[in-house]
Amino acid sequence: MNTEPAEAFQARVAKHAALADPARLRIVDLLTLGDLSPTELQAELGMPSNLLSHHLRALEGAGLATRHRSEADRRRSYFRLAADALEGLAPGAGRGASRVLFLCTRNSARSQLAAALWNQVSGIPCISAGTHPAGSISPGAIDVARRHGVALAHVSPRRLEDVGRDDDFVVTVCDNAHEELSGRRGIHWSIPDPLRLNTREAFEDAFTDISHRVRDLAPRLRAA
Amino acid sequence: MNTEPAEAFQARVAKHAALADPARLRIVDLLTLGDLSPTELQAELGMPSNLLSHHLRALEGAGLATRHRSEADRRRSYFRLAADALEGLAPGAGRGASRVLFLCTRNSARSQLAAALWNQVSGIPCISAGTHPAGSISPGAIDVARRHGVALAHVSPRRLEDVGRDDDFVVTVCDNAHEELSGRRGIHWSIPDPLRLNTREAFEDAFTDISHRVRDLAPRLRAA
Structure with missing residues (x-):
């Protein structure tokens, strides 16, 4: 690692x-x-x-x-x-990835937002999926994305088994999915489920958290 | 300070x-x-x-x-x-400046290059001057700037006394000027004189050193 x-x-x-x-x-x-x-x-x-x-x-x-x-x-x-004296303090680029897979349980909010934000900042392709997909994207996710000028892809929630590949770099964005899949290659972002409160503020918080994490991760993954 | x-x-x-x-x-x-x-x-x-x-x-x-x-x-x-955990490790923005004055002895190479590079990255105005100005800009400085796509301003070397203001943020870019003016408000960059060797490599080294320092300083000065 x-x-x-x-x-x-x-x-x-x-x-x-x-x-x-x-x-x-x-x-x-x-x-x-x-x-x-x-x-x-x-x-x-x-x-x-x-x-x-x-x-x-x-x-x-x-x-x-x-x-x-x-x-x-x-x-x-x-x-x-010294040249670059302070550059090595925080860790630099680390992992290679051919595709990033953002994964949550229902693929209706957090993983959809993460994928949309990722496409804005990285050239590495990404998809999103759920371990137990919902029937449609949550309206709260569509609204928060629209408020920030982000277009969600018009894709219905999809099952991990149907779209995942073995070489995906998996980013789990909900605790349930992470704990269900423990041991899989990738990283985990413990982002609270905005649908639990289902308020505008809960979606704003999730959006902010995901944006920061996406922005931090993007320069540290190199296309592989 | x-x-x-x-x-x-x-x-x-x-x-x-x-x-x-x-x-x-x-x-x-x-x-x-x-x-x-x-x-x-x-x-x-x-x-x-x-x-x-x-x-x-x-x-x-x-x-x-x-x-x-x-x-x-x-x-x-x-x-x-933690949010911004690693952001405070290196120091952040620090000084205010209404104008930056790059100063060396002859105002024929280092200070001219510094001023040209500064104008590319900062909106804070700058000028350059010398404590004992030469008659003209050094050909080596014009050449290294051209190789890097930087245009030097068409200004002859100027005397500090003629163009300096008391509220300038002074950056001395040669040891002689710094030691001659010790005590003046500002900072010092101890950049070797490229005219001593007067080779293409000496000018390239000075250019690289100045570019890095300018790029590091610019985000840390705020317009005042």
């Missing part, structure tokens, strides 16, 4: 450890804007030079900052943020 | 501390894709349940994860990544 090399993972742990100190986090914050000499940092932080040196060495050791000699006064050096 | 509230800063320190542990970073990596129950996490990580509980409490305490009860099996709960 985890495709990141062990060294890269350890490097991220080390970066977080280096940033888990207020003085070092402050130094890095300052370096995200521009380069600073030890003297300038000392003035900014009000910190004894030996303590500052300790922190700067820790930041260099974690690959967060690098030191360069001034082209003017050669006795002076500048610290700068 | 630091406009972030103390509590927000401490919260970032606490998040890094929580992530400075391999097991917890791994849990968060998994949660960035989808929600997981403690049982699923245990299977994924091969970790005793009491140790896992400890780590999950630490992640909840740092505001990185939240727990929700399953809608299906009510004895089960799912952990999900």
Whole structure:
């Protein structure tokens, strides 16, 4: 499941450890804007030079900052943020998928919304299905989609067995479907069923939750 | 200089501390894709349940994860990544500026390139100037800009005293100018002088360095 090399993972742990100190986090914050000499940092932080040196060495050791000699006064050096220093903190792209399958129980609301939103942000094809499909898409889902300018595909709820493929990257968007299918390849989004309350607000909440998750996942799946 | 509230800063320190542990970073990596129950996490990580509980409490305490009860099996709960959990790790927008002034010694290469690149990515106006301006823009700067499809403004090098304003947000792009003007409001980018080697590669390196820094700074300055 985890495709990141062990060294890269350890490097991220080390970066977080280096940033888990207020003085070092402050130094890095300052370096995200521009380069600073030890003297300038000392003035900014009000910190004894030996303590500052300790922190700067820790930041260099974690690959967060690098030191360069001034082209003017050669006795002076500048610290700068290492290239991509803060890019590896959160995980990057991870999985390959030839098709995404959004799955809930009835395929009448959450999975339909997820599929419509997915098509707006990703070139990887997707479908939706249900473990026990309803007869039609829920009016609340159609309404919330329309309020946000999203067109739901004109497809009736469909059974997983009829449309699913073994190589689908399955995203279960309801707890029931996830627990019914435990062990299947994919991920789970525990999104409350908007049909339980069946209010406009419940559909808005589900829509917002699904949009955020879709937007976060899309850049992390690569077409396979 | 630091406009972030103390509590927000401490919260970032606490998040890094929580992530400075391999097991917890791994849990968060998994949660960035989808929600997981403690049982699923245990299977994924091969970790005793009491140790896992400890780590999950630490992640909840740092505001990185939240727990929700399953809608299906009510004895089960799912952990999900907290909203914007990983957004506050790197610093956000910071400074206000009515105009940006890119400054080097001769205003013949680095500051000219910085101003041209800035105009591509920010609506905040900018100018460039030199502490001791040359007679004309360096041919190497014009060439590297053209290779990257960037047009340099047709302005001769200008003196800081002639064009600078007291409220400019000054970005010094050479060590000499920075050290000559120490104390002035703004930031410093210690970019090696491409004219020292005066090779195509030296100009390419300077161009790349300046582009990255401009692209990183632009979203962090707000028009003032």
